[in-house]
Amino acid sequence: MRFKDVFSIIGPDMVGPSSSHTAGAVRIGRAARQLFGSQPNEAKITLYQSFADTYRGHGTDVALAAGLLDWGTQDERIPQALHHAAEQGLIIDYVRAGGGAVGVYHPNTAKLKLQSDSCTMLVTGSSIGGGNIEIVGIDHFDIRFTCLYPTLAIFHVDRMGVLADITREISKFSLNIGHMDVDRTGRSGEALTVIEADGEIEKELIDSINAIEGIRLIRVVDLT
Secondary structure, three states: OOOOOOHHHHOOOOOOOOOHHHHHHHHHHHHHHHHHOOOOOOEEEEEHHHHHHHHHOOOOHHOOOOOOOOOOOOOOOHHHHHHHHHHHHHOOEEOOOHHHHHHOOOOOEEEEEEEEEOOOEEEEEEEEOEEEEEEEEOOOOOOOOOOOOEEEEEEEEOOOHHHHHEEEEHHHHHOOEEEEEEEEEEOEEEEEEEEOOOOOOHHHHHHHHHOOOOEEEEEOOOOO
């Protein structure tokens, strides 16, 4: 990823100590919560490489918990996030990945398995520097987006014309597409499309996309 300005390197307005291990971790947790659609009851978080080595010392554990509570990077409650999570009934289990995972993911990577009574979702995200992140996987889909812009995650049937239908609806709202990524389980199987937009994603747009044949689920990630 190419940083857009010096502030992308320094990091966002945040509660420290580290833009990568703390601010980036908050954003990974928050993106995962928004993809899940609500606060989960349980979260099993697997930490890889650098995250696994230093997660308590750099506050990665409390930062991920804060993100799951939908807090921003500047929230002064971040150091007490685990306490607040427990009070709200959110059970978090941290697991350090073994040495066999070296080289598989970016050094600052977390895989979050989120669960509620009726839903389970797996979200993998990496903190790539300066508080910036990249989501690199959702469930069994190999998908990538940065969360720098409002993002649509659209789960749908893989059928001919569905992408054209989606982009047609987006154009009706005069919304420019900055980035799109698509993955599918197989021809005519399940698919996931992520679209980063240059502006606010309105509820009316979500409703219009939901009305398209074959749309299963829509989530909006907006960390702006």
